[in-house]
Each structure stands twice: as C-alpha cells, then as structure tokens.
Amino acid sequence: MTNQIIEKAKVLSEALPYIQAFKDKIVVIKYGGSAMLNPEINNTIVQDMVILKSVGLKPVIVHGGGPEINQTLADMNIESSFVEGLRVTTKETVDVVEMVLAGKVNKRIVSMIHLQGGSAVGLSGKDGMIIESTKMIKKDIDLGYVGEIVNINTKLINTLIEGDFIPVISPIGTDHEGNTYNINADYAAVAIAGALKAEKLVFLTDVEGVLKDKEDPSTLISYLSKSEANKYLEDGTIAGGMIPKVTCCLEAMEKGVKMVHILDGRVEHSLILEIYTHEGIGTMLYDEGEGVGC
Secondary structure, eight states, X not given: OHHHHHHHHXXXXXXXXXXXXXXXXXXXXXXXXGGGTOHHHHHHHHHHHHHHHHTTXXXXXXXXXXXXXXXXXXXXXXXXXXETXXXXXXXXXXXXXXXXXXXXXXXXHHHHHHHTTOOEEEEETTGGGOEEEEEXXXXXXXXXXXXXXXEEOOHHHHHHHHXXXXXXXXXXXXXXXXXXXXXXXXXXXXXXXXXXXXXXXXEEESSSSOBSXXXXXXXXOSEEEHXXXXXXXXXXXXXXXXXXXXXXXXXXXXXXXXXXXXXXXXXXXXXXXHHSSSSOSSEEEEOTTTXXXX
C-alpha cells in the first residue's frame, strides 16, 4: 500500500514543472467525433478539462458533433452528402446543424463541465460575431451554407476567460448580412487558437497520433518538428486522413500557436496524460525555433 501511495506522489511530482510552465496559458481543445461517443471516456475528458482549469491553465473548448448531426438529419429524412470532407449544407440543413451544435451538443458539454465542478459558458460562433464568415467558394461546386472564416473576434472569449469561465464554442459562423454558416470544427479551432495566441492547441481524434507506419501503433511519433512534418507530408509518410489534421497543425503554428497535440480521445484522461507527463500519449508538433519545451 505504501509503495502505491509513493507512486501516486511521483506522478504528481512529475506534473509539477508542467503545471508551473503552463500557468495562465491558454489551451484550445478541439473536442468532437469519436472522443464524444463513449460516455465513460467522455466523462474523463471533461474531468481533465476541469483539472486543467483548476491548476492554472485557461481552456477554451471548440466542439464538433458530426455523428449527432447525421443522426438528426436521418431522423428528419434529410439526405447528407459530402464533398472533400465538407458537408453540403442547404438552408434546411444549416438550420439543423445550428440546432444540434449550438442547442444540443454545446449545452450538454456545458452541463457536464458544471457537473464536474467547473464553470462554463456555451457560445455559438454567432455570439459576439466570434466567427465572422463568408460563403466558401469552390470551383464548380456549390457547398451551400458552408463558411470560410474571415475573422475571429476574441473580445467575448477573453471576457469569459478573465471572468474565470471555460468558453465552449460551437463552430457556427455568421456574416454582416446575418447569414448562418456551417464551419469545419478543425478550422474553427485553428483560427480561434491563432487569434488567442494560445500556448497549445489539442486535437482529440480517434487515432493514437502521427504514425510512421499507419498499421503499426508502435511507430507513434511523440515529437514532430515543423520541418519533419513537411518532409513526411511530401514523402507520403503522413497520408490519408492524417494529412488535413497535420496541415491544420502547421497552420496553427503559422498563426502563433506554440505547440499542437494530436492525441487519441478514446483513451481515458488523455488530456492529462499528454500535457502533464514526460512521455505523453500522442504526437506533439512544435516549431524548431521555439524548441520542444514542455
């Protein structure tokens, strides 16, 4: 029993330099997809968010909700179609997307944070015109009300952070004519992290991280520099669905985010394990000029 208690103390001691290094820093967490599907894992992730806040980090949550949107559209007999991973969004569809993301998923996350002892405020990207958008134009393709981000207005987010709340943001955009746009949650997280000059951006995914061999989990790359990431993109080591994720990571660093993490949201307490332990469990991308740091 004594040895078990000592091991627990060692874990806390290991976390200390990270707690000190990241005190008062902003971390943007993109939360969605598979990370939201398992209720038990879901609870541990929300606990982690509250722990991060309790030990001095300033979490900002940007969430998706694709599976719930798909189910709601199916229940309403509205067909879903995608082009290059983007949902074709009619006027009818965008109303459903807004209802599910801003009304249902957002408020559920807020409630879960409150149940874990945290304080959160749920926002749509339309509130305070946080996500100022315009219609996305793709050659020969009309995606409907799919938005491209023009600007991120951080005033409301910063007001909530300063008020000791965790902002929880659904990726719904708007323009100056009052149109509503469906925004890809990864793109929204990158833009918000960049605008806030976040210390970290964390993508919770359904893979272990970046693998040298996608069939072999033992080839996980724990630390990946910008130059290595670009090399692996060019030579095909990073392929398939990991390409847009890593591209988003690189874009976030171009916008001023110091470190970007890709980790498996299916693992219990994945946020704590990645941020507050030496080994971590996912992939951390960093700028060589900044160094690996913590």
